[in-house]
Amino acid sequence: MKVVTPKPFTYEGGDRAVLLLHGFTGSTVDVRKLGRFLQKRGYTCHAPLYKGHGVGPDQLIQSSPEQWWEDVKNGYALLKNSGYEQIAVAGVSLGAVFSLKLAAEHRVNGVVSMCAPMQAKSIEDLTKRVHDYALSYKKIEGKDAAQIEAEIAKFKLQPMLSLNELQKLIVNVSQQLKSITIPTFVLQGLLDEELYINSAKLIYDDISTMEKQLKWYEKSGHIITLGKEREQIVEDVSQFLETLDWG
Template sequence: MAIMEGAEPFFLPGGEQGVLLIHGFTGSPGEIRLLGEYLHQKGYTVLAPRLCGHGATVEEMSKTRWSHWYAGVEDGYHILKSLCKYIAVVGLSMGGLLALKLGSEYPVDCLVSLSTPIYIVDKRLDMLPVYRVFREFVPKKRRVYAGIKPKYSAGYSATPLSSLSSLLDLIQHVDSLLPKITIPLLIMQARFEHTVEPKSASHIYDKVGSKDKKIIWLEKSGHIITLDVEREQVFEEVADWILPSRITEC
């Protein structure tokens, strides 16, 4: 099976602090590659798996559900755990949901949730059961980012409705797990994006059991904050949050 250019998983060996990076729905590891390289330059060991069904064809993705995506995250966690003393998990969009689930179920030292959905800006979702009767896929626009090579935004130009339905199931499931999360959590959210309703960030913040938690709002970015105009701020804030010295103080 051919993989899109830029959608390949990546592993960047470094120090005893491991960072598991998780990409978003219909996206690929490319959208978190620049963040991964930044963290690696800071000395972290970085692993970013390609989630099942992603980075290949929408037909392949239509066969997958959230349990398949989470299995890839679990595999990545176990690999890092065998190599590193500390584990931080950073998830973008749907990857944030999977990161939160992992943090509720496994020994993780800290979490970062980027553009993570609880509420989605798409009124068509109410009609999803009807749409699924008549079609398998709906078109999806992919954004071009100034100064960013296209391979970093590798992903699908259509969304499988069966997988979208599973994403909605995942949101409900993770929402129920939020009170179980007690480890340090950084939430970053663009205030004016058009994919995830910004109130998702406040919802997560209010519902998690973590005492050490923080929201950072971005004023100029869209949904994929790891590629947008404030990406350098995102990289710096993530690196500061997952410092081993900070984790051990909590």
């Protein structure tokens, strides 16, 4: 079976732009519904695809957070170079970490953080995420169980060396929170792991802006943009964006 590789997208709307950022081992599918919704509300939305994502697991383990951050900055530059002066940023999971980093280091009008980790997961947990991604990818390829088992056993012998960098990235961004002075909307699913729930509180407490909101979603887990409350979430994000000063 041929795997359809997700791609970056740009949905043209109005003069106000939103950079949308997906999660670790995810893809632009994480934020596609949000992008389409915001486009209908008059926003131009762009979502980059990080290197090694949406493709085979062998390519994922050769990529690094430094490369993914370059993809984020290139996405921001694409909007700037296309003439968009007013830009907000929104991300889910790792994309939310990058959104907060962008808000701390670059000029944006507002930031939306959905289920961002601010405490690093263990290498074991991150490795399991990579192995789960590999398993899912090989199933989508249509391989039989015996072939998948053999390939996964071989794949597990190849460590993803950049996972330490991912841990450091998360810790470093948590130390940048106090420098965020723009309007911030923190969204968190209550069915998510405790680490993420605690991180939502930490983000809300540590950012310096007085223009901040924290909202909990009782029926949502981690990738809340694809969960049961996705309709409410895209509406809430849109309403937050309407409160920003777009110049």
